[in-house]
Amino acid sequence: MAHRHRTPPPSPLPQRDGIDPVRLRLPPDEAGAWPTVRDHLVARFGDAIGAGRVDSMLREGRFVGVDGPVGAAEPYAAGRYVWFHRDFAAEEPVPFGIGIVYRDERIVVADKPHFLATTPRGRHITETALARLRRDLGLPELQPAHRLDRLTAGLTLFVVRAGDRGAYQTLFRDRLVRKEYEAVAPYDPAVALPVTVRGRIEKERGVLAAREVPGEPNAESRIELVERRGGFGRYRLLPATGRTHQLRVHMNRLGLPILNDPVYPVVRAEGPDAYESPLQLLAKVLEFTDPVTGEPYRFESRLTLSQWPR
Secondary structure, three states, X not given: OOOOOOOOOOOOOOOEOOEOOEEEEOOOOOOOOOOEHHHHHHHHHHHHHOHHHHHHHHHOOXXXXXXXXXXXXXXXXXXXXXXXXXXXXXXXXXXXXXXEEEEOOOEEEEEEOOOOEOOOEOOEOOOEHHHHHHHHHOOOOOEEOOOOOOOOEEEEEEEOOHHHHHHHHHHXXXXXXXXXXXXXXXXXXXOOOOEEEEEEEXXXXXXXXXXXXXXXXXXXXXXXXXXXXXXEEXXXXXXXXXXXXXXXXXXXXXXXXXXXXXXXXXXXXXXXXOOOOOOOEEEEEEEEEOOOOOOEEEEEOOOOOOOOOO
16 A cells, blocks of 8 residues: 655654755556565665665665664555665865854854865765754754855854745845855956956856856856955955855956965866865855844854965
8 A cells, every 4th residue: 555645754763963864755666666665775776885785774774664664575655755874985074163153043153164065965975064063053954044165164054943944045045145255365456446247157067167158147246355465365255146156256257366276267186175275265244134033133254264364
């Protein structure tokens, strides 16, 4: 008999290392190819992890339904929900902590360090800001309202309750958050500042560098020089939009590539993270009106850029 649910039932498995379990809903089996749940799991995951690993996970009770561990011989039932935790590859710990700038019952504003991804993706799963904060703060429903590039440090807004996430995401979608960044880059007296840079940026999946292409502009940034020291400047960057790598692309277009950028103007060979020379880009200020309470907020990062110490 098929297991039917209008909405998915709650997971019977807790998070592991701040990561949710994978949830499967068994699909229709019109050809009768999967007499048992095991048959489907082997067909679905055997090429990636091997049938032997699927069998060992079944023996260990790693696949769980709403009524408990799934047995290898259980008859297949389309529509049934099954959960399990993936085996994560070992990750190199990012040797920097996360600062908490503000926390209440609705939001957490964190100072994300350089080299720490915001959310699990690709080879960065447990060593991410989201996984760390869920574990350290005991907030299993925590979700980001937006994302910050892995190489960029600074303010990142997280939402404590899943039901509130949409309201805060809408702030970013509708450009109702004032964001201010700080960067260290070469100084060039020939570049007239302040300036507003506009263009069309496209980022292809699997390609490190974004590129500017002809067409209707979808990215806008205001660039201001705050101060100069020798051949370098400290810049205030005010993005009006939020395209991937936007500020890095726009600074590079001006001939002022951000210091220690491994992608612009030239993509460097991939290697270990250079913890001693992080990208000199910091998300410095977040300013918005809280969509739940109507209270105005302004948060400022407590981090500084290593190439421009105070």
